[in-house]
Amino acid sequence: MAGAITLERILALQAAYIRCIDSNELEAWPDFFADRCLYVVTSAENHKAGYEGGIIYADTKGMLIDRVAALRQANVYEKQSYRHIVGLPNVTKNGGDSAESETPFMVVRIMHDGGSSIFATGVYLDTYRASGDDLKLEKRVAVCDSSRVDTLLALPL
Amino acid sequence: MAGAITLERILALQAAYIRCIDSNELEAWPDFFADRCLYVVTSAENHKAGYEGGIIYADTKGMLIDRVAALRQANVYEKQSYRHIVGLPNVTKNGGDSAESETPFMVVRIMHDGGSSIFATGVYLDTYRASGDDLKLEKRVAVCDSSRVDTLLALPL
Amino acid sequence: MAGAITLERILALQAAYIRCIDSNELEAWPDFFADRCLYVVTSAENHKAGYEGGIIYADTKGMLIDRVAALRQANVYEKQSYRHIVGLPNVTKNGGDSAESETPFMVVRIMHDGGSSIFATGVYLDTYRASGDDLKLEKRVAVCDSSRVDTLLALPL
Numbered sequence: 001m002a003g004a005i006t007l008e009r010i011l012a013l014q015a016a017y018i019r020c021i022d023s024n025e026l027e028a029w030p031d032f033f034a035d036r037c038l039y040v041v042t043s044a045e046n047h048k049a050g051y052e053g054g055i056i057y058a059d060t061k062g063m064l065i066d067r068v069a070a071l072r073q074a075n076v077y078e079k080q081s082y083r084h085i086v087g088l089p090n091v092t093k094n095g096g097d098s099a100e101s102e103t104p105f106m107v108v109r110i111m112h113d114g115g116s117s118i119f120a121t122g123v124y125l126d127t128y129r130a131s132g133d134d135l136k137l138e139k140r141v142a143v144c145d146s147s148r149v150d151t152l153l154a155l156p157l
Numbered sequence: 158m159a160g161a162i163t164l165e166r167i168l169a170l171q172a173a174y175i176r177c178i179d180s181n182e183l184e185a186w187p188d189f190f191a192d193r194c195l196y197v198v199t200s201a202e203n204h205k206a207g208y209e210g211g212i213i214y215a216d217t218k219g220m221l222i223d224r225v226a227a228l229r230q231a232n233v234y235e236k237q238s239y240r241h242i243v244g245l246p247n248v249t250k251n252g253g254d255s256a257e258s259e260t261p262f263m264v265v266r267i268m269h270d271g272g273s274s275i276f277a278t279g280v281y282l283d284t285y286r287a288s289g290d291d292l293k294l295e296k297r298v299a300v301c302d303s304s305r306v307d308t309l310l311a312l313p314l
Numbered sequence: 315m316a317g318a319i320t321l322e323r324i325l326a327l328q329a330a331y332i333r334c335i336d337s338n339e340l341e342a343w344p345d346f347f348a349d350r351c352l353y354v355v356t357s358a359e360n361h362k363a364g365y366e367g368g369i370i371y372a373d374t375k376g377m378l379i380d381r382v383a384a385l386r387q388a389n390v391y392e393k394q395s396y397r398h399i400v401g402l403p404n405v406t407k408n409g410g411d412s413a414e415s416e417t418p419f420m421v422v423r424i425m426h427d428g429g430s431s432i433f434a435t436g437v438y439l440d441t442y443r444a445s446g447d448d449l450k451l452e453k454r455v456a457v458c459d460s461s462r463v464d465t466l467l468a469l470p471l
Contacts, residue, residue: 007165008321015404019416022437044238081358081459083435085401085420087242090172102176106242106265108420108435114462116432118273121240121265123179145238148271164322201395244399247329259333261399263422275430278397278422280336302395305428 005099005130010089013128013135014103018084021156026071029156030064034129034136037061041157043147044122054141055149067156081110082119082155089126097130098138105142107157120157121145162256162287167246170285170292171260175241178313183228186313187221191286191293194218198314200304201279211298212306224313238267239276239312246283254287255295262299264314277314278302319413319444324403327442327449328417332398335470340385343470344378348443348450351375355471357461358436368455369463381470395424396433396469403440411444412452419456421471434471435459 017032033039042054058064087104094100102123109119127139142157174189190196199211215221244261251257259280266276284296299314331346347353356368372378401418408414416437423433441453456471 007168011321011402012405015402018401018418019404019437022418083418083420083437083459085242085399085418085435087175087244087401088168088172090176091169104175104179104240104242106240106263106420108432108459110435110459114460116435116460118265118275118432121242121267121273123176123240145240145265145267146271146273164325242399244332244401245325245329247333248326260329261332261336261397263397263399263420275422275432278399278424278430280333280397302397302422302424303428303430 005094005097005128005135007089007091009130009135010091010099010101010128013137014086014089014124017137018086022082022084026068026156029068030061032137033061033064033140034138035061037064037137038139038141039064039137040140041142041144041149043144043149045147047141047143055144071155080154083108083110086124099128099130101126101128105157107155120149122157124157162251162254162285162292164246164248166287166292167248167256167258167285170294171243171246171281174294175243179239179241183225183313186225187218189294190218190221190297191295192218194221194294195296195298196221196294197297198299198301198306200301200306202304204298204300212301228312237312240265240267243281256285256287258283258285262314264312277306279314281314319408319411319442319449321403321405323444323449324405324413324415324442327451328400328403328438331451332400336396336398340382340470343382344375346451347375347378347454348452349375351378351451352453352455353378353451354455355458355463356455357458357463359461361455361457369458385469394468397422397424400438413442413444415440415442419471421469434463436471438471 020028039058040054041056085106089101089103091101102125104123106121107119108116110116122144125141129136129138177185196215197211198213242263246258246260248258261280263278264276265273267273279301282298286293286295334342353372354368355370399420403415403417405415416439418437420435421433422430424430436458439455443450443452
């Protein structure tokens with residue numbers, strides 16, 4: 001069945017998403033999302049407390065496109081270097097043309113002097129929507145373990 | 158064949174195991190193991206030297222359940238935050254209803270001030286047992302790269 | 315079709331490659347490559363600038379074998395401990411008996427005092443060649459995010 005959301009398709013989407021950001025192809029980033037989507041970056045503390053908002057909150061694809069434009073204008077992203085590593089997705093729901101998964105992530109920041117440090121860790125809470133061969137994120141909540149995440153604004157998670 | 162241990166099933170178990178711990182759902186952790194099981198946390202140095210014991214040694218599921226109770230009573234786990242990332246499992250044996258794999262892992266510790274550091278790295282030496290659709294760990298030896306792992310007692314690996 | 319390069323085969327090769335190095339079974343490392351192969355370690359800066367050379371450059375399997383011999387003679391590798399974690403491969407091309415992928419990696423270095431730090435991060439740009447059930451690397455370019463990678467000479471990436 002073409003529309004079934006296999007683990008392989010989820011792995012492929014997660015890998016391609018990360019590559020898009022770390023290759024600095026940010027303009028392609030909004031296309032990982034469905035037209036009707038929700039993208040939130042928040043902290044574990046706020047998420048646990050049930051706050052719906054976050055450090056970043058976008059509930060239309062247009063807001064994601066605007067965000068890339070803002071990052072390009074601020075020009076901060078290109079001055080810094082990051083590397084995302086995602087772990088194995090844990091598929092918590094899967095039925096019909098929709099699925100959910102939780103995927104741990106880590107972002108390493110590479111300094112100008114060549115040193116590296118852990119920039120952020122957390123978990124992606126994702127909802128997928130399949131339409132034929134097309135798999136999109138309908139919802140991504142990036143829950144950061146640390147509450148010190150203001151500088152995260154420099155790149156998408 | 159329902160009982161075949163596919164890579165997909167191994168990926169799913171590894172992802173669910175990690176999620177269980179990092180979501181602080183420790184009471185569900187012993188269920189990843191078969192009733193007759195072995196769980197050991199040791200250092201690379203001791204493992205290489207052939208010592209069978211370890212920092213943690215449990216050879217019944219009941220000992221795992223006891224361990225969770227002790228962690229809850231000590232209440233240490235909840236005061237700290239950890240993030241596991243597992244790499245890709247390397248399946249070294251697979252036949253019938255049993256399989257073995259080696260999976261690298263990393264644990265990041267998130268401090269109260271928001272900073273993060275590498276808490277532990279190592280490799281999971283796992284033996285799986287399948288019973289129908291059910292896949293369990295018959296044996297997990299978590300070999301930590303560093304010999305400085307006493308504080309590991311605060312959470313399962 | 316026996317020769318098809320499935321995601322599962324790519325995952326298996328990536329996992330086995332990493333295990334070979336971290337288990338210090340370096341003599342088996344050249345066998346992950348095809349007889350006609352290219353292995354390059356370079357920096358993101360140099361790669362972006364289009365420089366074909368690198369910190370390490372080997373265009374025959376014999377050079378890889380020589381490299382292992384040199385590492386063994388220098389005896390540096392065994393004094394240090396490293397742990398590779400690879401993320402999910404992003405398969406960018408796949409057709410017939412050849413495929414390409416980009417796979418993020420991180421290497422952690424474990425110090426003698428027990429502390430750990432990030433040694434290197436980057437991405438593997440790989441070309442695979444399948445011959446029946448046999449899958450080999452025809453080309454691996456390990457692009458390191460940091461330009462400070464001279465000490466990388468101590469182990470293969």
